[in-house]
Amino acid sequence: MEVEKNVVLGLPQPVLDIYDSPVYKTMLERMQGFFCTLYDNCFHILGNAGPSLQQDFYTMEGLAEQVVSSAFVSLAHVPDHRLRPMLRVFMKQLVLSCPTEYYDSLLCPLLGPLFSYMLQRLNQRWQVINQRSSLGGSDEEEAGEEKPVTQEMLEEQLVRLVTREALDLLTVTCILKKAPESAGNKEEMEDEEMMATDSSQAPGAPTYPTDELTELGKCLLKHEDIYMTLLTIAFSSLSWKDTSNCQRTASVVCWTLLRQVVGDNLLPEAVTWFYTSVLKGLQMHGQHEGCNAALTQLAFLIYDALRPRYSELRAVMTQIPKIQLDTLDLFDQRVLNPVPQKPGDKKRKDQFKKLITGTVGKPLGQQFKKEVHIRNLPSLFKKVKPEVKRDALDSENSGLAALFTPQPEDI
Numbered sequence: 001m002e003v004e005k006n007v008v009l010g011l012p013q014p015v016l017d018i019y020d021s022p023v024y025k026t027m028l029e030r031m032q033g034f035f036c037t038l039y040d041n042c043f044h045i046l047g048n049a050g051p052s053l054q055q056d057f058y059t060m061e062g063l064a065e066q067v068v069s070s071a072f073v074s075l076a077h078v079p080d081h082r083l084r085p086m087l088r089v090f091m092k093q094l095v096l097s098c099p100t101e102y103y104d105s106l107l108c109p110l111l112g113p114l115f116s117y118m119l120q121r122l123n124q125r126w127q128v129i130n131q132r133s134s135l136g137g138s139d140e141e142e143a144g145e146e147k148p149v150t151q152e153m154l155e156e157q158l159v160r161l162v163t164r165e166a167l168d169l170l171t172v173t174c175i176l177k178k179a180p181e182s183a184g185n186k187e188e189m190e191d192e193e194m195m196a197t198d199s200s201q202a203p204g205a206p207t208y209p210t211d212e213l214t215e216l217g218k219c220l221l222k223h224e225d226i227y228m229t230l231l232t233i234a235f236s237s238l239s240w241k242d243t244s245n246c247q248r249t250a251s252v253v254c255w256t257l258l259r260q261v262v263g264d265n266l267l268p269e270a271v272t273w274f275y276t277s278v279l280k281g282l283q284m285h286g287q288h289e290g291c292n293a294a295l296t297q298l299a300f301l302i303y304d305a306l307r308p309r310y311s312e313l314r315a316v317m318t319q320i321p322k323i324q325l326d327t328l329d330l331f332d333q334r335v336l337n338p339v340p341q342k343p344g345d346k347k348r349k350d351q352f353k354k355l356i357t358g359t360v361g362k363p364l365g366q367q368f369k370k371e372v373h374i375r376n377l378p379s380l381f382k383k384v385k386p387e388v389k390r391d392a393l394d395s396e397n398s399g400l401a402a403l404f405t406p407q408p409e410d411i
Contacts, residue, residue, distance in 0.1 A: 036082075039082065039085070040085045040089070042071075043071075043085045043086055043089045043090040044085075044089055044090075046067075046071065046090045046094075047089045047090040047092075047093035047094065048093070050093070050094055050097040050098060051093070051097045058098065058099065058102045058106060063106060064105065064106050064109040064110055065109075067110060068109065068110065068113060071086065071090070072110075072113060072114065072117075075117055075121075076121075079158070080125070080155075080158040080159055080161070080162045081158050081161070081162070083162050083165070084161060084162055084165050087162070087165040087166060087168075087169050088165050088168075088169075091110070091111075091114065091169055092168070092169050092172055094106075094107070094110075095107065095111075095169070095172055095173050095216065096172065098216075100215055103215070103216055103219040104219065107216060107219075108219065108220065108223060108226065111173065111220065111226065112223065112225070112226040112229070115166075115170070115226065115229045115230060115233060116229050118166045118233065119229055119232055119233050119236070122159070122162075122163055122166065122233075122236075122237075122240070123236060125159045126159065126163075126240040126241065129155075129156055129159060129241055130240075130241060132152070133241065156241075160242050160245075163237065163240065163242060163245060164242075164244075164245060166233070167233070167234075167237060167245055167248070167249060167253070170230060170233060170234065170253065171248075171252065171253055173214070173216055173217060173220070173230075174213055174214060174216070174217035174220065174230060174253070174256070174257060175212075175213070175214065175217070175252055175253060175256055176212045176213060176214045176217070212256070213256065213257075213260060221260055221261075227257075227260075227261070230257060231257050231258060231261075231274070234249055234253045234254050234257055235254060235273075235274055235277040235278070236277065237249050238250055238254070238277050238278060238280065238281030238284075238285075238295065239277060239280040239281050239283075239284050240284075241284065243285050243288055243290075243291055246281055246284070246285045246291050246294075246295070247285075247288075247290045247291045247294050250278075250281065250291070250294040250295050250298050251294040251297075251298075254278075254298055255298055255301055255302075258274065258302070259305075262305050262306065266306075266310075268310055268312045271306055271310045271312065271313065272310075272312045272313070272315075272316060274302060275299065275302050275303065275306075275313055275316055276316060278295055278298050278299045278302065279299065279316070279320070279356065279359045281295050282295045282296070282299070282356065282359045282360055282361075283359050283360065283361040284361060285361075286359065286360030286361055287360065287361060292360065296349075296352070296353050296356065297349075299352070299356060300348075300349055300352045300353075303317075303335070303352070304335060307332070307335050307336070308335065308336055314328070314332060317355065317356075320355070320356055320358045320359055321358035321359075322357070322358040323355055323356075323358055324355075327351070327354070327355060328355060331348075331351055331352065331355060334348065
């Protein structure tokens with residue numbers, strides 16, 4: 001509807017009084033507005049049912065099956081902006097309010113199918129957007145009717161918003177946020193961090209070892225299929241065309257999830273895919289300083305932790321453009337034969353950053369720039385050397401007789 005489109009695009013809405021004419025003029029728009037409001041209100045009721053009814057709600061027989069068979073039905077026909085109330089108003093509220101003893105019986109049966117569907121849907125949406133950006137205007141010329149630019153912007157913004165809601169739900173589900181420290185402890189910690197970290201590190205660079213899994217995240221870790229879906233969503237989002245999502249996921253979510261399964265027997269194909277996804281993120285968002293710092297740190301942690309057991313990571317590194325193999329061999333020796341290092345080992349991180357420099361993509365303004373090389377360009381103006389006039393009295397033969405002796409050039 002036109003009103004909802006304006007809200008998504010950020011266009012100002014006219015202020016309506018209670019006695020003004022309704023926003024939806026036609027009968028069709030009124031019917032659509034009624035069902036949309038009813039749809040949103042149902043999720044508000046479900047989201048507040050847990051905190052309000054508490055045990056009476058969570059102990060309902062077959063609650064998970066009833067939610068799956070009602071709220072999760074025909075999601076393929078639901079527009080992107082209609083998925084946001086389900087994710088933010090219902091599921092996020094349910095995750096925050098559900099007691100620990102009902103994780104296995106209620107949340108796991110709900111989050112598993114939901115995240116699997118969101119992964120499939122978001123991958124399809126972002127694939128279309130990335131193809132549209134890479135093809136430029138060629139697909140519009142082949143199409144019978146050219147889409148308005150505003151419609152494409154609207155679709156991309158809707159996909160971006162629902163992606164943020166899905167990743168926000170994933171973060172609330174799995175990542176434990178620590179409470180802010182007091183002012184006195186903060187000053188003491190700052191002194192220690194200044195000694196352990198590099199002062200020239202980019203602002204906003206992530207500190208990975210601090211985040212841990214929530215109790216719900218630990219419960220989902222026991223279900224391998226659900227946990228691998230969460231890992232796939234997190235690492236796939238690194239190459240989606242959303243800079244803020246990429247930076248947040250790379251700095252908060254990815255390593256926290258992957259670190260829990262580093263000691264397990266991961267398939268070599270899975271390890272290669274995780275590492276390649278980070279490099280694809282660098283190719284997409286590496287020109288942004290915040291994303292570059294987060295993705296480089298994530299790639300360094302993955303390579304440092306998994307390279308000793310998975311030689312396939314070296315094969316991935318050799319495919320990076322303009323990589324120096326002798327420098328890679330030297331870095332591999334340090335990884336395979338580690339020595340005690342300081343927490344803020346700047347030298348190793350700088351070496352690794354130079355190795356993967358070839359993966360960083362060009363900014364959008366430089367991608368289609370035509371390089372102009374002009375050789376032996378002639379100068380427009382020739383500089384003429386001024387003739388130096390010498391005084392006769394300053395010459396070597398400055399005698400009186402020499403003044404009246406004719407010179408050869410004067411004849």
